[in-house]
Amino acid sequence: MENIQDSQWPLWEVFIQSQPGTPYKHAGSVHGPDKSIAMQNARDTYFRRNEGTSIWIVPSNAIVASDPNDSDMLFDPSNDKAYRHPTFYTMPEGALNI
Amino acid sequence: MENETKLKHFESLIDADSNIEPRDWMPEDYRKHLVRQISQHAHSEVIGMQPEGNWISRAPSLRAKKILLAKIQDEGGHGLYLYSAAETLGISRDELIEQLHSGKAKYSSIFNYPALTWADIGAIGWLVDGAAIVNQVSLQRTSYGPYARAMVRICKEESFHQRQGYEIMAHMMQGTPEQQEMAQDAMNRWWWPALMMFGPHDTNSPHSGNAIKWKIKRASNDILRQKFIDKTVQQAELIGLTVPDKDLKWNEETKHYEHGEINWEEFQSVINGNGPCNKQRMENHIKAHHEGEWVRKAATAYALKQNQSVKQ
Ligand SMILES: [Fe+2]
Ligand SMILES: [Fe+2]
Numbered sequence: 001m002e003n004i005q006d007s008q009w010p011l012w013e014v015f016i017q018s019q020p021g022t023p024y025k026h027a028g029s030v031h032g033p034d035k036s037i038a039m040q041n042a043r044d045t046y047f048r049r050n051e052g053t054s055i056w057i058v059p060s061n062a063i064v065a066s067d068p069n070d071s072d073m074l075f076d077p078s079n080d081k082a083y084r085h086p087t088f089y090t091m092p093e094g095a096l097n098i
Numbered sequence: 099m100e101n102e103t104k105l106k107h108f109e110s111l112i113d114a115d116s117n118i119e120p121r122d123w124m125p126e127d128y129r130k131h132l133v134r135q136i137s138q139h140a141h142s143e144v145i146g147m148q149p150e151g152n153w154i155s156r157a158p159s160l161r162a163k164k165i166l167l168a169k170i171q172d173e174g175g176h177g178l179y180l181y182s183a184a185e186t187l188g189i190s191r192d193e194l195i196e197q198l199h200s201g202k203a204k205y206s207s208i209f210n211y212p213a214l215t216w217a218d219i220g221a222i223g224w225l226v227d228g229a230a231i232v233n234q235v236s237l238q239r240t241s242y243g244p245y246a247r248a249m250v251r252i253c254k255e256e257s258f259h260q261r262q263g264y265e266i267m268a269h270m271m272q273g274t275p276e277q278q279e280m281a282q283d284a285m286n287r288w289w290w291p292a293l294m295m296f297g298p299h300d301t302n303s304p305h306s307g308n309a310i311k312w313k314i315k316r317a318s319n320d321i322l323r324q325k326f327i328d329k330t331v332q333q334a335e336l337i338g339l340t341v342p343d344k345d346l347k348w349n350e351e352t353k354h355y356e357h358g359e360i361n362w363e364e365f366q367s368v369i370n371g372n373g374p375c376n377k378q379r380m381e382n383h384i385k386a387h388h389e390g391e392w393v394r395k396a397a398t399a400y401a402l403k404q405n406q407s408v409k410q
Contacts, residue, residue, distance in 0.1 A: 004395045004402075008191035028248065029182040031191060033397040034404060045178050048171065049255075068122050 009033045013063060014042040017054040024056055032057075112313055117243040120186040128312050132242055133187050134203070135314065140180035141198050141205035143173050145379050149213040150222060158216060165262050166219065172255050179251055183244040199384055207365065208291050210373030217270055217277075217284035223263015225285075225292040225330070231256045232326045233296065241313035264333060271337045278338070285334070286342040293357070294365045296323040327355050 009031040015024040027046045032038025035057070042057050066074055082088045091098055104123040111118060118124055147170050154170070157163035181191055197203035208226055213219060234256060238249045270281040297303060297319040309315040327346075334341050345358030368376070 004399050006391050006394055007398065008195070009394065009398065011185065028179055028244075028251075029185065030178065033394075034401040037397060045175055048168075048175060065121055068119070 009037075011060040012038040012042070012057045013060050014046055015056040015058070016046060016052040017056075018052045020053060024054075027051075029060060030057070112241055115239075115313075116241075117246060118241055119243045127308060128314070129187055131309055131312070131314055132245065133184055133189055135309070136180055136184040136187075136245055137189075137194050137197065137203050138205060140177045140184060140194070141203055142209065143177035143180060145205045145209045145383065146226075147173050148379055148382055149209060149211070149375075150219060152213055153216065153219050156216070157219075162266075169223065169259050169262060172259065176252050176255070179248040180245075183242075183248045186244045195387065199380070199387070201371075201380075204369065206295060207368040207373060208295050210368050210376045210379060211287070211291055212375050214287075215280050215284060217267070217280040218288070220263050220266030220270065220281065221284035221288040223259050223261075224267055224333070225263070225288045226295070227256055227259040227263060228330060229292045229295045229326050231260060232322050232329075236317045236322060237315075239313075239316045245314075264337075267339065268337045271339065282339060285339050289342050290361065290364075291368075293323055293327070293360055296320070296326070298362065298365075324354055327357055331355055 010033070011029050012032055013029050014027045016027045017024045027042075030038055030041040030045050032041050038057050039055065042055055047055070078084075105125060108118070108122070108124060108128075111122070118128075150166060150170050150173075154163060154166055157166050181194060184194060185191060194203070198205070213222060231253065234249050234253050238246055238253060240246045240249065267281050267285075270277045300306065300318045300320045303319055306315065306318065310318065331341055331346070343358045345356070347356050348354075349356050367373070371377075
């Protein structure tokens with residue numbers, strides 16, 4: 001073990017599902033040498049009360065995030081497409097349940 | 099983008115009360131201030147486990163022991179939420195711990211006072227966590243996203259900490275004269291250090307300027323301290339404790355309490371390492387860190403081995 005460097009272990013991102021049927025939400029991160037210890041650490045760190053019913057953990061370096069400099073390119077074009085929203089359309093007077 | 103355009107964009111986000119996220123451009127001083135503040139906050143949570151941990155084996159009942167264990171475990175969790183927020187700024191956990199051990203990073207000086215009696219466990223929860231809550235509630239609106247989210251999570255857990263402390267104090271004040279005396283003695287020793295937790299007066303606070311401008315801090319030291327005093331005096335009176343400040347008086351016009359002079363010399367001296375427990379707290383942390391080294395290495399070696407056998 002002499003050739004092993006001491007470290008705080010790799011970083012993992014933790015996602016919580018608060019109850020069945022709801023989307024997973026980022027909670028924070030933990031450190032762990034492998035999946036099972038990282039999972040245990042995620043449980044001890046983020047689930048001391050009734051925070052949820054399911055956990056995802058992902059190695060932090062596996063996450064690909066968009067670059068804030070690309071925000072205009074990525075997110076602006078959706079602003080000028082009002083026809084993607086139901087309120088864009090005129091319904092005939094008197095039409096029900098639509 | 100030019101640096102100036104980037105700065106403009108950054109400032110416009112701050113002005114709009116929006117949040118800065120880890121991948122956004124930020125001024126180097128903003129990053130530095132955050133690393134210093136968040137890591138100091140994280141170290142405080144972790145070092146703060148020591149004065150209370152001292153009482154786990156001596157808690158007066160099984161109920162009290164369970165509560166204290168849960169509370170201390172929460173504080174460890176708070177430290178981890180905050181380390182994780184600090185790490186989004188590009189500093190590693192190893193560096194953070196190294197800075198604590200070398201003395202480069204500080205922790206709240208309140209944890210350099212000893213917990214001498216069981217009443218101190220009451221006073222710590224009620225006053226120390228109480229003061230921390232006032233600060234943390236305000237920080238839920240801090241401009242850095244990961245820090246704000248950690249604060250929301252922490253605030254949800256803190257109110258149990260304060261209530262269990264106040265319950266201990268209230269119980270003791272209904273007990274024997276000796277128990278009442280013990281509670282008052284803890285009050286006398288913790289009141290002033292709790293007021294010091296908010297830091298120097300606004301006129302004398304070296305880090306506040308940019309921190310307020312960039313909305314890292316959302317309220318000044320004196321405003322937060324005042325909030326804490328205004329809330330706490332009534333709680334003390336209700337259970338028959340005396341606030342150890344002969345100059346404390348209610349101002350009917352401002353609707354605030356006025357308090358006596360804080361002993362800033364003591365504050366500086368504790369920050370500079372001369373509090374009753376500074377040495378012991380650091381030695382404990384360093385010892386635990388070294389004793390854990392073989393566990394960290396063994397787990398790393400095991401993970402490497404598992405990876406290799408997957409590849410073969
Ligand atoms: Fe805490
Ligand atoms: Fe707490």
